[in-house]
Amino acid sequence: MTTCAQTADLKAKLFRGFSDPSRLSILSALRNGPLTVSEIVHQTGLNQSNVSNHLSCLRCCDLVVREQQGRFMYYELADVRIATLLDLADELLADVAQGVRQCSHYEPSTKLLISVQ
Amino acid sequence: MTTCAQTADLKAKLFRGFSDPSRLSILSALRNGPLTVSEIVHQTGLNQSNVSNHLSCLRCCDLVVREQQGRFMYYELADVRIATLLDLADELLADVAQGVRQCSHYEPSTKLLISVQ
DNA sequence: ATTACATATCAGTACTTGCTGATATGTTTT
DNA sequence: AAAACATATCAGCAAGTACTGATATGTAAT
Numbered sequence: 430m431t432t433c434a435q436t437a438d439l440k441a442k443l444f445r446g447f448s449d450p451s452r453l454s455i456l457s458a459l460r461n462g463p464l465t466v467s468e469i470v471h472q473t474g475l476n477q478s479n480v481s482n483h484l485s486c487l488r489c490c491d492l493v494v495r496e497q498q499g500r501f502m503y504y505e506l507a508d509v510r511i512a513t514l515l516d517l518a519d520e521l522l523a524d525v526a527q528g529v530r531q532c533s534h535y536e537p538s539t540k541l542l543i544s545v546q
Numbered sequence: 547m548t549t550c551a552q553t554a555d556l557k558a559k560l561f562r563g564f565s566d567p568s569r570l571s572i573l574s575a576l577r578n579g580p581l582t583v584s585e586i587v588h589q590t591g592l593n594q595s596n597v598s599n600h601l602s603c604l605r606c607c608d609l610v611v612r613e614q615q616g617r618f619m620y621y622e623l624a625d626v627r628i629a630t631l632l633d634l635a636d637e638l639l640a641d642v643a644q645g646v647r648q649c650s651h652y653e654p655s656t657k658l659l660i661s662v663q
Numbered sequence: 664a665t666t667a668c669a670t671a672t673c674a675g676t677a678c679t680t681g682c683t684g685a686t687a688t689g690t691t692t693t
Numbered sequence: 694a695a696a697a698c699a700t701a702t703c704a705g706c707a708a709g710t711a712c713t714g715a716t717a718t719g720t721a722a723t
Contacts, residue, residue: 440636453561466699478682478702481701482701491645499699500689507643510638525609528607562710583669592712
């Protein structure tokens with residue numbers, strides 16, 4: 430029970446790595462092979478600072494690895510199973526978790542709109 | 547590219563469902579079969595209000611389903627693949643994402659400790 | 664109908680989290 | 694060595710997000 434809670438904490442932390450649209454765009458871009466930071470910037474449309482921050486976060490968690498090549502830094506998914514996890518999520522979205530789209534629990538600015546009205 | 551970003555948003559939202567220790571404890575408790583709210587409260591150690599809020603969130607996203615039985619409400623995982631996803635996360639934690647534990651990006655109150663010192 | 668029990672909802676608070684711009688570090692080229 | 698390029702770091706702001714306690718709803722027993 431106590432051990433279970435600790436695992437839950439850790440697992441939650443792992444999932445937090447996947448629970449941001451920017452980080453997911455980055456991971457998804459990396460599925461086609463290694464990319465430099467600026468290539469990621471270009472492909473995702475995010476800015477350099479933002480991408481760099483997220484990459485640092487992803488690398489710190491060992492979800493991506495990097496390799497220096499001249500003045501470029503190549504980033505890559507750390508393991509195929511990361512792609513598997515992303516695919517499984519897509520499957521769930523398609524077949525099961527269809528409510529996600531409309532669900533507004535813990536959702537941006539609903540309160541604001543209501544109070545303004 | 548635009549479609550990709552939209553999927554990223556949705557997937558991020560799905561992962562947010564899994565990125566909370568309380569929700570994970572609940573989901574993990576439900577892996578052994580359907581449970582009432584108070585059984586979940588008992589097994590997880592969370593309080594009733596909290597569990598109810600999270601269940602409402604999980605149900606809204608179609609990650610769990612419920613069925614009324616007298617004055618009890620039985621909750622259950624909506625699909626086996628949810629358990630699969632949890633297992634895959636465990637695998638990643640064990641084999642790949644070992645940095646998650648120590649990673650302190652976007653981490654509670656690091657700033658506070660530093661500024662106090 | 665009233666009480667007891669099971670669950671749901673809500674507002675408020677404290678905290679977490681991501682983005683941006685400015686700046687720093689590091690690496691090649693001239 | 695200086696300039697140009699690639700990436701990293703940091704502070705501060707603007708959100709988002711979760712927990713709690715109080716209260717409401719709903720169901721079954723007396």
